Amino acid sequence: EDQVTQSPEALRLQEGESSSLNCSYTVSGLRGLFWYRQDPGKGPEFLFTLYSAGEEKEKERLKATLTKKESFLHITAPKPEDSATYLCAVLNQAGTALIFGKGTTLSVSS
C-alpha cells in the first residue's frame, strides 16, 4: 500500500536554528515526491517536486533532497514567517493522485 510518513509531527525552533523535516515513503516506482507548505485557513502551496534519488532543489532558506526511501526538507536559519505546516506527498502507484503525509507543523520564534 502506498504510504507517506512524516516526522516529527511538530517542531519548535528559535529564529536562526537550522533543522530538517523527514518524509519516508513506500510506493512502487516513485513517479514524483512533492513538498507543500500550508498556512492556517489556506490551501497547500507548492514548494518542490523531486523525481529521482539524489535530486536536490532549493528555494530561499529551504532545500529538499531525495533518496530511494525518504526525503528531507532542510530549513536553514529559519525566520518566524517560515512557521507553517509542511506536507509531503507522493504520486500513487497508479499515477493519478497524491498520497499525503500528516504533515510537520513548524513554529519559529524570534
Added chain:
Amino acid sequence: DTAVSQTPKYLVTQMGNDKSIKCEQNLGHDTMYWYKQDSKKFLKIMFSYNNKELIINETVPNRFSPKSPDKAHLNLHINSLELGDSAVYFCASSQDFDQPQHFGDGTRLSIL
C-alpha cells in the same frame, strides 16, 4: 487573479440536505481534483479527473459526485449530508497527473 477558486468558503447546513461546492481554475490545466481534509488536518484524495477519465477513490461514498461542465470547472455535489461529512474540502488542478498541483483555499463544511 486567483488561480484556483472555490465557493462558498464556508457552508453550514443540516443533516440530510444536498449541497454543492464549486471550483474554477484559470491556469489552463487539464486535470482537476477534490480532496478532503479532516479534523486532524489529514488530506485525502476523493476524485481525480481530466478530460479523459474520472478516477474515484473507492472509499468515497456514492453520495459524493463530481461534475465537470467544462475543463476549467469541477464541482462537487453531495447528497444526504451526514455528520461525518464535516471537513474542509479542497479543489486542486495540475497540467497533468504527475505535475505540481495548485490548490484552492478550501470550503469548510459544517453539518449541524
